[in-house]
Amino acid sequence: MVGEDLERLTRGVSLTRGLGRSYGDSSLPPERGGKIASSRLADRILGFDPETGVLRAEAGLSLLTLNSALLERGWFTPVTPGTQFVTLGGMVASDVHGKNHHEAGTFGRHVTRVRLRTGGGAIVDAGPGTERELFDATVGGMGLTGHILEVEVRLSAVASPWIWSESESAPDFETLAERLVDAGATWPYTVAWADLLHPSGRGLLVKGRWAQPDEAAGRTFGWPSAVSVPVDMPGWAINPLSMRMFNALYYRRHGRKTRAGVVHPQPFFYPLDVVHDWNRAYGSRGFTQYQCVIPKAAGVEAAAKFARFVREIGGLPCLVVVKDFGPEGSGLLSFPKPGLTFAIDLPVTGATPSLVARFNDVVAEAGGRIYLTKDAFSSREHFRAMEPRWTAFDEVRRLWDPDRTIRSAQSVRLLGDDE
Amino acid sequence: MNVVFCGATKGIGRAVARHMAQRGDRFALLGRDVDDLKRSGSDLEAMGGSVASTIRCDLMDLASIAPALDEAWAALEKVDAVVVTAGLFDLHETLESDSALRDRVLTVDFTNTVHLCELAGPRLLAGGGGTLAVVSSVAGDRPRKTIYLYGAAKAGLGHYLEGLDLKYRGNGLRVVNVKPGFIKTGMTANAKVPPFATTPEAIAPAVVRAIDRGTSVVYVPFVWRLVMLAVRSLPKFMMRKLNF
Numbered sequence: 001m002v003g004e005d006l007e008r009l010t011r012g013v014s015l016t017r018g019l020g021r022s023y024g025d026s027s028l029p030p031e032r033g034g035k036i037a038s039s040r041l042a043d044r045i046l047g048f049d050p051e052t053g054v055l056r057a058e059a060g061l062s063l064l065t066l067n068s069a070l071l072e073r074g075w076f077t078p079v080t081p082g083t084q085f086v087t088l089g090g091m092v093a094s095d096v097h098g099k100n101h102h103e104a105g106t107f108g109r110h111v112t113r114v115r116l117r118t119g120g121g122a123i124v125d126a127g128p129g130t131e132r133e134l135f136d137a138t139v140g141g142m143g144l145t146g147h148i149l150e151v152e153v154r155l156s157a158v159a160s161p162w163i164w165s166e167s168e169s170a171p172d173f174e175t176l177a178e179r180l181v182d183a184g185a186t187w188p189y190t191v192a193w194a195d196l197l198h199p200s201g202r203g204l205l206v207k208g209r210w211a212q213p214d215e216a217a218g219r220t221f222g223w224p225s226a227v228s229v230p231v232d233m234p235g236w237a238i239n240p241l242s243m244r245m246f247n248a249l250y251y252r253r254h255g256r257k258t259r260a261g262v263v264h265p266q267p268f269f270y271p272l273d274v275v276h277d278w279n280r281a282y283g284s285r286g287f288t289q290y291q292c293v294i295p296k297a298a299g300v301e302a303a304a305k306f307a308r309f310v311r312e313i314g315g316l317p318c319l320v321v322v323k324d325f326g327p328e329g330s331g332l333l334s335f336p337k338p339g340l341t342f343a344i345d346l347p348v349t350g351a352t353p354s355l356v357a358r359f360n361d362v363v364a365e366a367g368g369r370i371y372l373t374k375d376a377f378s379s380r381e382h383f384r385a386m387e388p389r390w391t392a393f394d395e396v397r398r399l400w401d402p403d404r405t406i407r408s409a410q411s412v413r414l415l416g417d418d419e
Numbered sequence: 420m421n422v423v424f425c426g427a428t429k430g431i432g433r434a435v436a437r438h439m440a441q442r443g444d445r446f447a448l449l450g451r452d453v454d455d456l457k458r459s460g461s462d463l464e465a466m467g468g469s470v471a472s473t474i475r476c477d478l479m480d481l482a483s484i485a486p487a488l489d490e491a492w493a494a495l496e497k498v499d500a501v502v503v504t505a506g507l508f509d510l511h512e513t514l515e516s517d518s519a520l521r522d523r524v525l526t527v528d529f530t531n532t533v534h535l536c537e538l539a540g541p542r543l544l545a546g547g548g549g550t551l552a553v554v555s556s557v558a559g560d561r562p563r564k565t566i567y568l569y570g571a572a573k574a575g576l577g578h579y580l581e582g583l584d585l586k587y588r589g590n591g592l593r594v595v596n597v598k599p600g601f602i603k604t605g606m607t608a609n610a611k612v613p614p615f616a617t618t619p620e621a622i623a624p625a626v627v628r629a630i631d632r633g634t635s636v637v638y639v640p641f642v643w644r645l646v647m648l649a650v651r652s653l654p655k656f657m658m659r660k661l662n663f
């Protein structure tokens with residue numbers, strides 16, 4: 001169901017989704033039905049205070065709309081995922097992280113309030129100072145604590161709308177990981193692309209910060225507005241092949257030398273968005289993603305071991321995205337914790353569930369966890385082993401939605417909602 | 420530019436108003452629900468526009484139109500354009516079976532939109548001229564089995580708009596007839612998506628360009644001009660056979 005009035009739309013539905021950019025099954029209905037509300041037409045900004053940067057908006061506001069409205073005037077989301085085709089509601093529900101996690105934490109850290117329709121039907125405001133438990137369960141709670149109607153978040157002021165970016169190659173995985181973590185001390189945005197098909201696990205390190213006005217002098221800024229959100233594209237159709245080819249090209253084009261300069265934020269933050277139509281035309285349905293974090297506590301060796309494991313499996317996409325996570329946020333099921341995170345494209349075949357299980361074995365052993373928004377195949381046992389926090393989450397949920405009227409394919413699979 | 424806007428709360432209107440707001444336009448917003456208009460007003464202000472007033476104007480209520488225009492003129496002082504994107508649609512079968520709904524569609528899409536134009540035109544002329552932009556539809560270009568009731572209202576509206584433009588353009592009233600193809604909005608959420616369907620954001624720049632230039636008839640996206648050219652040239656026996 002779709003419409004502008006989310007308050008009305010969410011009465012009696014079993015789940016709310018945004019733009020469907022999660023790769024997993026968290027935004028899909030459980031097998032035994034239930035109506036789903038789509039927030040995508042509920043996308044108005046309800047207030048913006050240029051003194052404080054606090055923005056209040058309907059939950060369906062997309063980053064694309066936000067960026068085209070406010071970046072030119074010096075404001076940017078404090079945390080952005082790698083696509084701007086996401087909604088504020090989806091960003092809260094997944095408690096998304098960006099290349100600046102080591103510095104800024106997750107999106108939820110910057111959210112000052114959400115307005116929810118809980119499973120019981122009541123409309124409740126929750127934030128760090130009100131209904132704290134409900135708020136913490138909602139941040140990263142995959143939409144299970146309530147339908148998010150409005151989000152209030154503090155945006156970041158930027159020095160200019162341009163990015164100063166530097167990148168370099170690293171000869172092997174250990175060096176890459178080390179430089180990634182080191183770069184975090186001085187750079188707000190860092191990301192690594194590891195080539196785990198290559199025996200060495202070589203890779204590229206990309207660093208960035210907002211450019212100073214004098215560095216970007218003489219450039220006229222614009223946000224490509226002709227791209228509009230492609231609707232109704234299922235999560236799996238998104239990236240696959242195209243992403244791998246893109247990654248390979250990206251790597252090859254870069255070469256060995258260090259590059260530095262001013263770049264537009266769109267290719268810096270959203271390299272895949274520019275090819276979305278191309279993806280749509282050729283993308284096959286059969287891809288998903290696996291993303292986990294290997295905790296710092298387990299040592300760099302554990303991360304290197306995971307990288308080796310991925311490499312040995314073979315046949316997987318050649319470039320894997322690696323980021324450095326800082327401290328854990330307050331969300332009860334929020335994904336990031338200190339350590340290295342790996343995002344790997346996976347073809348969906350009959351063997352995918354067992355492959356995911358093998359990954360999960362390694363991750364669980366290292367004390368790591370997986371990103372629910374990208375998960376469609378993990379078993380309940382693995383989930384509970386990696387996520388002892390689930391009981392605390394379950395308690396809050398029980399309080400606000402005793403009958404579990406809100407549920408998803410994922411919550412049935414991982415939390416046993418149909419039992 | 421100072422704009423009286425009826426229909427900015429949703430769909431095509433929301434996208435067009437946002438596009439205008441981003442360049443700093445100033446609005447008087449007209450619609451049926453003032454609280455909801457205020458929410459749209461906040462959005463447009465965050466986008467860079469300014470909102471002088473939010474005024475109740477229900478196209479089902481003829482008596483509400485003239486006072487709303489008076490209030491809008493008073494709030495903006497000088498009006499450069501009146502934009503009407505408000506409208507109503509339903510599936511053809513529903514319009515055949517539900518006479519009350521049929522009446523609403525004919526009233527909103529034709530009768531009272533014409534009344535609104537008749538009231539807005541002289542006000543624009545009195546202020547030295549301006550632009551009156553109204554959304555009709557490609558559905559008015561040729562009757563088709565699956566959409567001719569709604570299409571008749573839009574055909575009537577288009578007929579009227581072009582006549583108004585013929586008579587008054589010389590005096591400074593530029594009438595813009597906007598004909599969208601299939602646009603994915605809440606209005607069409609239950610309809611089957613045909614080829615060339617696009618989003619309101621994608622057509623907004625072309626609509627605003629047409630308003631700025633005073634283009635008398637504009638198809639958005641452009642490809643629908645060619646599509647309708649083809650549809651208009653189909654022989655009648657084919658129109659009887661085809662179900663589109």
Ligand SMILES: Cc1cc2nc3c(=O)[nH]c(=O)nc-3n(C[C@H](O)[C@H](O)[C@H](O)COP(=O)(O)OP(=O)(O)OC[C@H]3O[C@@H](n4cnc5c(N)ncnc54)[C@H](O)[C@@H]3O)c2cc1C
Pocket residue numbers: 015016017018019020021022023026027039059060080081082083085086087088089090091093094095096097098142143144146147148149238239272373408
């Ligand atoms: C190319 C690409 C790159 C990405 N990069 C990153 C990245 O760098 N970092 C990162 O963290 N993530 C990343 N993601 C994942 C993406 O940010 C998340 O999946 C995000 O939640 C998607 O937002 P959405 O609006 O599309 O939500 P959906 O996919 O529609 O929904 C995701 C979850 O949020 C819930 N939800 C959505 N809206 C509401 C609401 N209004 N109320 C209650 N629940 C709601 C849904 O029920 C579901 O559980 C990436 C995805 C893609 C496709």
Ligand SMILES: NC(=O)c1ccc[n+]([C@@H]2O[C@H](COP(=O)([O-])OP(=O)(O)OC[C@H]3O[C@@H](n4cnc5c(N)ncnc54)[C@H](OP(=O)(O)O)[C@@H]3O)[C@@H](O)[C@H]2O)c1
Pocket residue numbers: 425426427428429430431432450451452455476477478479504505506507508527554555556557558598599600601602603604605606607
């Ligand atoms: N979508 C398409 O494919 C398409 C194609 C061709 C033509 N059109 C035409 O384009 C226009 C906009 O369509 P859309 O798709 O943007 O529709 P929409 O999303 O449903 O928006 C309709 C707008 O009209 C307003 N409205 C409806 N009834 C009204 C009334 N009685 N009084 C005042 N305002 C009223 C609504 O205000 P509220 O917020 O109060 O509901 C809303 O702002 C319509 O004229 C439609 O016929 C659309």
